[in-house]
Amino acid sequence: MTVSPSIAVIGAGYVGLIQAVGLAKQGHSVVCIDVSAERINQLQAGVPPIYEEGLEELLGEVIAAGRISFSLEVNSAAECDAFFVAVGTPTEEKTGNANLGYLYTAVDDISQIARKGAVLVVKSTVPIGTCERLQIRLDERVPEKNLSVVSNPEFLREGRAIQDFFQPERVVLGGADVAALNKVREIYSVFDKDKVPFLISDWFSSETIKYAANAFLAMKVTFINEIANLTQTVGGDIEIVSKGIGLDSRIGEQFLNVGPGYGGSCFPKDTLALATMARRHGVQQQILEAVIAVNDNRRYMILRRVEDILDQKLRGRRVAVLGIAFKANTDDVRDSSAVSIIHTLLDEGAVVRAYDPMAKYETSDSNYQQSSSVEEAMDGADLTLIVTEWDEFKNYDYNSQLASVGQAKILDLRLSLKSRQDELSDWDLNFIGINSLNNN
Numbered sequence: 001m002t003v004s005p006s007i008a009v010i011g012a013g014y015v016g017l018i019q020a021v022g023l024a025k026q027g028h029s030v031v032c033i034d035v036s037a038e039r040i041n042q043l044q045a046g047v048p049p050i051y052e053e054g055l056e057e058l059l060g061e062v063i064a065a066g067r068i069s070f071s072l073e074v075n076s077a078a079e080c081d082a083f084f085v086a087v088g089t090p091t092e093e094k095t096g097n098a099n100l101g102y103l104y105t106a107v108d109d110i111s112q113i114a115r116k117g118a119v120l121v122v123k124s125t126v127p128i129g130t131c132e133r134l135q136i137r138l139d140e141r142v143p144e145k146n147l148s149v150v151s152n153p154e155f156l157r158e159g160r161a162i163q164d165f166f167q168p169e170r171v172v173l174g175g176a177d178v179a180a181l182n183k184v185r186e187i188y189s190v191f192d193k194d195k196v197p198f199l200i201s202d203w204f205s206s207e208t209i210k211y212a213a214n215a216f217l218a219m220k221v222t223f224i225n226e227i228a229n230l231t232q233t234v235g236g237d238i239e240i241v242s243k244g245i246g247l248d249s250r251i252g253e254q255f256l257n258v259g260p261g262y263g264g265s266c267f268p269k270d271t272l273a274l275a276t277m278a279r280r281h282g283v284q285q286q287i288l289e290a291v292i293a294v295n296d297n298r299r300y301m302i303l304r305r306v307e308d309i310l311d312q313k314l315r316g317r318r319v320a321v322l323g324i325a326f327k328a329n330t331d332d333v334r335d336s337s338a339v340s341i342i343h344t345l346l347d348e349g350a351v352v353r354a355y356d357p358m359a360k361y362e363t364s365d366s367n368y369q370q371s372s373s374v375e376e377a378m379d380g381a382d383l384t385l386i387v388t389e390w391d392e393f394k395n396y397d398y399n400s401q402l403a404s405v406g407q408a409k410i411l412d413l414r415l416s417l418k419s420r421q422d423e424l425s426d427w428d429l430n431f432i433g434i435n436s437l438n439n440n
């Protein structure tokens with residue numbers, strides 16, 4: 001039997017669902033609410049609507065323990081003391097700002113049913129100043145309820161989200177009400193204080209930490225991709241260059257892997273939102289704006305390399321795209337570089353067959369088809385493009401495919417096959433960031 005919940009999580013997406021299941025596993029009694037009936041039905045049946053390693057088992061465990069329930073009705077959270085809000089804040093197409101429509105709707109709904117003294121914890125990534133504005137809104141609309149807003153940005157990485165929930169590198173909280181901050185701190189008291197740093201600050205600093213962290217990581221990715229353009233043209237091996245840079249402890253090795261450009265549900269929208277917000281305040285972030293522009297152009301750098309390999313003839317040529325998700329171990333295709341590369345190829349008249357172990361992508365272009373295996377995607381291909389770093393592509397037996405491809409050409413945007421060059425010597429193997437003359 002499910003005990004009455006003390007914590008509500010609003011939004012059962014990548015962030016909300018992990019938060020809800022994670023808190024339930026830590027012993028809290030949680031209700032997770034979403035506006036999507038399909039999502040809630042699936043979750044009530046113990047089926048995760050997203051792919052995340054280990055999620056299905058954990059979900060089954062906390063459902064069986066009676067510590068989690070799922071609902072379409074915010075009313076079912078009326079007895080809760082804390083509401084973790086994890087709804088989407090996607091890019092507003094016209095302005096580049098974060099669209100706060102879902103957040104405001106969720107907060108207004110909560111304000112109607114919450115009991116006195118409840119805390120609203122904002123996990124969604126929101127522009128600097130949002131939490132303060134939410135607090136003012138609540139104080140004006142339901143002053144008698146003394147609701148408090150706490151900022152608690154999320155840093156999980158899709159693909160290792162469960163691990164990130166249970167072993168966060170830090171917990172950031174921001175707010176103006178010490179009692180509310182302590183209440184959230186208490187909810188997270190399971191985390192070992194000696195192992196998990198807690199940063200308690202004001203709303204503004206907390207919100208800025210989230211955007212600045214993503215902007216910095218996007219900058220690292222973009223930086224190495226630009227250096228890769230140089231090694232590819234002038235000479236050198238970007239993998240060794242990355243290692244040589246990253247071994248400097250002031251720089252660090254992470255996020256220095258060459259690739260198709262950053263994508264996903266966070267970096268593109270958060271970099272754009274931060275740059276837009278800064279412009280609005282008259283403090284243009286020039287580095288960040290350059291990062292966005294360079295990353296946007298990355299697909300054309302890749303297109304040029306594809307054209308070189310295919311002797312400048314792309315129209316009507318068959319390209320197998322391996323990987324649709326924005327990175328390995330997720331099914332998320334939001335703002336995926338693979339998707340923008342697919343469209344860039346289609347715009348040039350190529351015929352694209354894409355395959356991904358988990359992600360799905362459809363478009364009405366008749367030159368595009370999603371295949372159900374690597375084999376099917378590569379059948380008849382003039383070029384195979386490795387875009388996402390799935391293990392399946394690292395380990396695939398490409399030699400078994402030699403007879404069925406149109407041309408034995410591979411362009412590897414993740415350096416997945418670099419250690420297998422001898423074994424794949426019958427292939428014309430090209431790596432991004434490495435001049436084709438140095439390839440073999």
Ligand SMILES: NC(=O)c1ccc[n+]([C@@H]2O[C@H](COP(=O)([O-])OP(=O)(O)OC[C@H]3O[C@@H](n4cnc5c(N)ncnc54)[C@H](O)[C@@H]3O)[C@@H](O)[C@H]2O)c1
Binds near residue numbers: 158
């Ligand atoms: N996905 C990530 O890796 C990640 C990491 C850190 C931060 N974030 C941030 O967390 C937030 C959520 O991201 P996500 O990837 O989980 O989004 P998502 O789209 O996967 O999930 C959002 C969920 O909220 C639901 N929803 C919308 N309005 C609602 C309402 N009024 N009441 C109840 N449910 C509602 C949607 O139906 C959806 O299921 C965003 O601000 C994002 O920037 C995401």
